[in-house]
Amino acid sequence: MFPTPIQKAPRSWQITYQSFLPLALIFWLLPLIAVALFSIKPEGDFSGGNYWSMPSSFGGFENYGRVFFESDMPRYLLNSLLITVPTAIGAVALSCMAGFALGIYKFKLNLWVFFLFVAGNFVPFQILMVPVRDLTLDMGLYNTKTGLVLFHIAFQSGFCTLFMRNFIKGLPFALIEAARVEGIAEWKIFVYIVLPLMKPAIAALSVLIFTFIWNDYFWAIVLTQGVDSQPVTAGITSFNAQFRAAYHLMSAGAIVAALPPVAMFFLMQKHFIAGLTLGAVK
Amino acid sequence: MSTGSLAKSEYETANRSWYKRNEISITPWLFLAPAILFFLVYVIIPIFQSFEISLFAWDGLGAREYIGTENYVELWDDPAFYTSLKNNLIWLILYLLAIPAGLFIALFLNQTVMGIRLYKSLFFFPFVISQVVVGLVFTWFYDPTFGLLNTIIGSVGLGPINVLGDPTYVTYGIIAAGLWPQTAYCMILYLTGLNAVDPEQIEAARLDGAKGWRMLWYVIVPQLKPATFIAFVVTIVGALRSFDLISVMTNGGPFGESRVLSFYMFEVALSEYGFRMGYGAAIAVVLFFIMLFFIAYFLYSMYQDERGR
Numbered sequence: 258m259f260p261t262p263i264q265k266a267p268r269s270w271q272i273t274y275q276s277f278l279p280l281a282l283i284f285w286l287l288p289l290i291a292v293a294l295f296s297i298k299p300e301g302d303f304s305g306g307n308y309w310s311m312p313s314s315f316g317g318f319e320n321y322g323r324v325f326f327e328s329d330m331p332r333y334l335l336n337s338l339l340i341t342v343p344t345a346i347g348a349v350a351l352s353c354m355a356g357f358a359l360g361i362y363k364f365k366l367n368l369w370v371f372f373l374f375v376a377g378n379f380v381p382f383q384i385l386m387v388p389v390r391d392l393t394l395d396m397g398l399y400n401t402k403t404g405l406v407l408f409h410i411a412f413q414s415g416f417c418t419l420f421m422r423n424f425i426k427g428l429p430f431a432l433i434e435a436a437r438v439e440g441i442a443e444w445k446i447f448v449y450i451v452l453p454l455m456k457p458a459i460a461a462l463s464v465l466i467f468t469f470i471w472n473d474y475f476w477a478i479v480l481t482q483g484v485d486s487q488p489v490t491a492g493i494t495s496f497n498a499q500f501r502a503a504y505h506l507m508s509a510g511a512i513v514a515a516l517p518p519v520a521m522f523f524l525m526q527k528h529f530i531a532g533l534t535l536g537a538v539k
Numbered sequence: 540m541s542t543g544s545l546a547k548s549e550y551e552t553a554n555r556s557w558y559k560r561n562e563i564s565i566t567p568w569l570f571l572a573p574a575i576l577f578f579l580v581y582v583i584i585p586i587f588q589s590f591e592i593s594l595f596a597w598d599g600l601g602a603r604e605y606i607g608t609e610n611y612v613e614l615w616d617d618p619a620f621y622t623s624l625k626n627n628l629i630w631l632i633l634y635l636l637a638i639p640a641g642l643f644i645a646l647f648l649n650q651t652v653m654g655i656r657l658y659k660s661l662f663f664f665p666f667v668i669s670q671v672v673v674g675l676v677f678t679w680f681y682d683p684t685f686g687l688l689n690t691i692i693g694s695v696g697l698g699p700i701n702v703l704g705d706p707t708y709v710t711y712g713i714i715a716a717g718l719w720p721q722t723a724y725c726m727i728l729y730l731t732g733l734n735a736v737d738p739e740q741i742e743a744a745r746l747d748g749a750k751g752w753r754m755l756w757y758v759i760v761p762q763l764k765p766a767t768f769i770a771f772v773v774t775i776v777g778a779l780r781s782f783d784l785i786s787v788m789t790n791g792g793p794f795g796e797s798r799v800l801s802f803y804m805f806e807v808a809l810s811e812y813g814f815r816m817g818y819g820a821a822i823a824v825v826l827f828f829i830m831l832f833f834i835a836y837f838l839y840s841m842y843q844d845e846r847g848r
Binding site: 258259260261262263264274275278281282285286287288289291292295308309351352354355357358359361362364367368370372373374375376377379380381382383384385386387388389390391392407408410411412414415418442443444447468471472474475478479490493494497504507508511512514515518519521522523526530533534536537538 | 562563564566567568570571573574575577578580581582583584585586588589592599646647649650651652653658660661662663664665667668669670671672675676677679680685687690719724727728729731732733734735736738741750754755758759765766769772776779780782783786787800801804805808809816819820822823824826827830833834837838841842845
């Protein structure tokens with residue numbers, strides 16, 4: 258293990274390390290702690306100009322209450338959910354199939370198709386912006402959640418296929434060969450043999466895609482406008498316009514908008530990190 | 540008996556459906572079809588369409604007018620383009636700091652003490668938050684009247700600095716905000732990598748008297764190569780995709796000094812400054828070629844890797 262385990266270090270150094278850890282964490286999360294503090298301060302603290310003192314009273318209930326009941330925030334959150342979940346399902350489904358094809362079969366164009374997905378995954382969004390917006394307009398899907406979902410599924414299937422293909426490549430190929438010897442149809446091999454083994458990859462990828470799509474901002478402002486279809490990342494701009502300079506409410510709004518992926522991360526931590534770091538170890 | 544069964548199987552082969560006979564070669568394409576279709580329509584074809592659109596003058600609604608390379612000629616003399624290009628370069632270079640910073644934090648946290656798992660999760664926290672919120676958080680952090688930054692430097696008698704209002708500081712201020720989640724990402728990659736470092740090699744190196752920096756550089760870092768490669772890829776892609784933070788924090792300002800190509804392209808094509816799709820597409824093409832340089836490198840590395848297997 259590197260660096261040397263702290264247990265082998267002198268006692269004084271151990272204590273220094275243990276007490277330094279929380280300090281480092283507070284320093285690292287300082288901007289966020291500040292916003293969390295703002296979000297529970299009552300309005301009076303701000304008009305009185307005492308931004309950085311302890312809250313004079315707990316205003317959390319009122320602030321968060323107003324975010325939920327006096328703004329469009331719940332609507333934006335719902336939109337985000339209705340965009341994020343179908344995208345995760347769609348992208349994972351497409352990439353399970355594509356990953357199976359690229360991970361199991363040997364054919365001439367295999368590596369080329371794979372690299373097509375990988376390369377497409379890295380292109381800057383801007384090179385797609387004008388044609389995709391145009392296409393979405395032509396299909397009558399501009400400013401709809403469906404339009405956004407379709408694009409997200411397509412774009413995410415690049416990364417997802419990369420992920421799934423590498424995962425499937427790591428499965429024991431003998432299983433497939435054994436099934437073929439038994440004369441099992443190829444699609445049954447996928448459904449009954451490979452798919453059950455992909456559960457951890459599916460979990461990891463779903464969590465990742467949920468977070469990526471929830472946090473998307475660029476495509477939200479390119480393909481949607483207004484409260485009917487915009488997700489929360491885009492909606493927060495109009496939210497902030499509504500509560501201009503009301504920092505306690507804007508802070509509460511920001512925290513509400515950030516919370517779902519954070520909750521997802523803490524609940525599914527193992528899968529999330531497994532997904533994010535696939536390939537970081539040989 | 541044996542000849543009989545042979546004849547029967549030959550008979551079966553001839554009569555098996557065309558699909559059955561070609562099952563192994565057709566199945567992959569059936570499985571690939573939906574993903575390829577989506578990807579072609581929404582990603583691959585639009586790239587070429589953007590190339591085409593960059594040769595037109597087009598407001599996105601009316602008729603297109605073919606103008607050849609005029610958009611690119613205009614770009615050549617556009618000072619805003621050079622500001623964006625310069626800022627892109629600054630982003631690319633400074634964003635790479637996330638890699639050593641992430642390694643540093645990973646080394647700091649790679650211990651087994653009480654509650655270390657929670658510490659690791661909390662250090663990773665910034666990456667999970669959307670860049671829009673990160674942008675808002677840092678905008679308030681930098682605020683010249685009440686922001687935490689100026690409160691802190693004010694307490695030692697300095698400032699106030701209006702980071703986001705000052706053309707010299709603005710890009711660095713936004714990059715610092717971007718480095719926050721990016722460092723967290725690199726950290727988690729390295730923590731995973733460090734988990735897999737071979738303990739025997741470390742012991743062997745210790746017996747040879749290696750420690751500290753020499754150990755890190757000659758024994759640990761080479762073993763972290765896969766993690767470093769991924770960290771490099773995601774950091775470069777992240778740097779060239781920087782849009783959210785700029786849009787939220789400064790909207791390109793002050794005086795367009797914090798623009799990068801991705802933001803300038805959006806501004807030209809879709810904001811209140813006008814709907815110049817052709818000119819925007821030309822900027823996107825330039826950005827694409829910058830990225831293509833890196834994509835080629837990534838694919839080349841992956842190709843070497845595939846052949847090595």
